[in-house]
Amino acid sequence: MHQVMAKRKRRSVPKDRKSKVPRKYLGSTTGSKRTRLAAVLKRISALYKAGKKVPKSLIDERIKLGRATRKKR
8 A cells, every 4th residue: 555656866976087085075186186185084084984983183184175275366
């Protein structure tokens, strides 16, 4: 008597080609800064998944790398 509805397929999140990190976390960074930010994000993720403490230095580096810089005119 119960109708079974088909599950909707979720679209995959757009990811960065080189690092496979979701693009939303890399923001508007480019070049070497982008690769460094992706590496930091992966390290933080691995530590968190392992249940270890994420050092403040890593969090600070992530903020520093992800921060948008003002362009000079």
